[in-house]
Amino acid sequence: MPIQDRVFEAQTFPQAFPLEQFHRPVLLAPHPDDEVFGCAGLLALWAQRGVQARVVVLTEGQAQGEGAQRQAESQAAAAVLGGYALDFWQLPDRDVRCTPELQQRIAAYVQAHQADVLLVPALHEPHPDHQACALAALWSLVQLPQAVDLCFYESGTALVHCSHLVDITSVQAQKIQAMQAFGSQEEVQPYSSRIAALNHFRAITLGPQVQAAEGLQWLPLAQQGWSALLPALDPLFLHQRGQAIVPQDLPLVSVLIRTMGDPRLEQAIASVCAQNYPQLEIIVVAAHGQSQPPAWVDALPHRVRWVSLQRPLIRPQAANAALEHAQGQYCIFLDDDDIFAPGHIDKLVHALQSQAGVHAAHTDTQVVNPQGQEVLRYDRPYQSQRLIFTNIFPIHSVLFARSLVALQGCRFDEALPVLEDWDFWLQVSTHTSFVHVPGCSAIYRYNDRSQLQSDAQHAHHHLQWREQVMQKWLSQLPPQRIAAAGAWFAQQLDHQEQHRAYAENQLLQREHTLQQTQQALGQSQQDLACNQHQLQHTQQALQQSQTTLQAIYASRGWRWLSWLRRMKKRLSRGGN
Incomplete structure (x- = not known):
């Protein structure tokens, strides 16, 4: 490519993001609120088209408030934006690391939901959780058998390389309302007004009819392969921070x-x-x-x-x-x-x-x-x-x-x-x-x-x-x-002896309890046998009484007696 002293606006301005091209988006948010600050407009536009995104919130968010409260705020914001699936992974706040376990978990999630685009914070974001999230996402996509497009969004800072814009004018009010759902964060600083200002600035290249836009850096990996990652890896910037660019x-x-x-x-x-x-x-x-x-x-x-x-x-x-x-x-x-x-x-x-x-x-x-x-x-x-x-x-x-x-x-x-x-x-x-x-x-x-x-x-x-x-x-x-090692081993032996003595004492107590329980069980079994014997005699006596009573009812004398009683009642009524 020849070196030039200037290029025209059309060669440098961000392009319109083709949101209609994607049907199974997955977004990673390091904390509850990043998904809304960065992509609320895009999520709302997808919801209007019947596309339900999936949002994974990595951390519990307790460094900036109660975790349960911040999760509830994320859920309330999702309802404002038309609804999308929310999953909370409950990782410790400010301790997200680009570990093999996190990479594999992200890869498995993306593959399980057949995502066609993964949205993550930018690599150059100042928050360490955002950096680790972005890097883990990159590594996770490497593990997938099929390429998935990647988008960096801006949450904690503006994108250095903003390649695409999403016109969110029609859903700007929804985004502001969704951001205001994070009351715990608004108490820290007025995030909603500052993010709204960033979105307003992003519209500067889109003409007067556009009031707000969200910036993205879209890496079309499915079409261009891993060479599409190169624009995201600013060598000078990463080397200045001590980050690796190539293996x-x-x-x-x-x-x-x-x-x-x-x-x-x-x-x-x-x-x-x-x-x-x-x-x-x-x-x-x-x-x-x-x-x-x-x-x-x-x-x-x-x-x-x-x-x-x-x-x-x-x-x-x-x-x-x-x-x-x-x-x-x-x-x-x-x-x-x-x-x-x-x-x-x-x-x-x-x-x-x-x-x-x-x-x-x-x-x-x-x-x-x-x-x-x-x-x-x-x-x-x-x-x-x-x-x-x-x-x-x-x-x-x-x-x-x-x-x-x-x-x-x-x-x-x-x-x-x-x-x-x-x-x-x-x-x-x-x-x-x-x-x-x-x-x-x-x-x-x-x-x-x-x-x-x-x-x-x-x-x-x-x-x-x-x-x-x-x-x-x-x-x-x-x-x-x-000498220190000998003292340590002597201490360990003392502890083991104490544990052994304690275990033996517990064993004796349990054996004693077992013996008492067995004795009580034996006595209960004897009492049960005696009660069963008495019950058997009572049932036999009852059966004999029932037999005798039936014989009385069936006897001629009982029938005569019954007839005399009925006659007596009639005579008594006739005399009156």
Whole structure:
């Protein structure tokens, strides 16, 4: 495109938004009121055409008033605008994050309702909840099998790139009335008059007959594909704020895999390819010495570097070889028989970037048997005292900065055929803490190899090497840390003893209560049997009395007596 010193108005003015083109719109509002401040006119025009939009309010809105009140205000505003479906997700106000969970939830909602356009706040809005909502929406659309158009609307600030306008003159009064339904917000500041002023300004390019307009940045993804996103990603603006524009702006993560030829290597690598974090490298160290990778490696979407030293390697040797070939800012190990759940790496990177001065992050791990059933879960936050006496981190649950290796000299001890990861985490713990990221996203598959190492006769039995690791570190750690760990364990034992004593006391009380209940039940059963016996005798006596009475009624003497009584009554009436 030639560079010009000027362009004409028709080339720069926003165009009319083709609202009639869409029939299943979905709008994301970070807070109760954003949907009305940003798109009330558009929602009302859709309602007039018989198109019912769906609005998702992400947060409870309690930072600016009672959540229940603000939800009621949103519902009242929806009624003014002709009605649309409202869903409240109750996320914490001012804590919306672009997490894999939110991305997947948005994607599932858009797909479930077959949306043809998704409306969200602009990426450059000042409120962090608005920014996270917009970014999560972008990521969620990437996950969909079919493209859905995207529109940015203006709520907290004017759009930087307003590409389209909606003439809302005919429904301007409805919008003002709907905005005034948010009484809790009008007390903070006069939002309705200020948004109305923005809408009035937006009409400046539409002629005197238009009194108000809403601005949008429409990205026609369904027609133009992902290239339509480019106008929304202002590189200078985003870089000034420290936001990534392309995957290469994000920290590279090296996924380090040691393999002995386990056929499940393909599944392990597939779980890496399923991650939504885009900036990854996969390094596979052939610990069995095989020089060439399997043929299927070339078909993978991620580049895999196959490292072979042309000889067999024990576990720590293979780990060190992987570290030497890693180029990422962060590293994470994955054994060839284990897997990551989707979103595993993304949340760990986010945690490290959010914690200044911390260079390792860990998350929860699910241990499953060969049938896929959970047998154990590692879900405790990091405690330095516990790490001294036992390994608390499955190797693929921790993401760590490569600077711990390059600058601090952390390496795997090649004298340890097992528990080498425990020793490595102890090294790491002398330079940094570990931030805990809740949620289980690492899967450890308990298999025959794990069972073999639990055999006391096996050369690699953990108890044998546990003693060696502890002897090494008891001689290296400061006495204060060892003393603190011992005191902590003593305290934990005291707590366990107290809990045990309490549980035993509760058990005795319940056994006593059970015994009393059983005795009372036995007495009640005896009383019931006695009462049933008495009832049986009473019923028999009653039956005998009924039989006797029937015999009397049927006897000749009773009939004569009845006749005499009737005659006596007649004679008595005749004498009178």
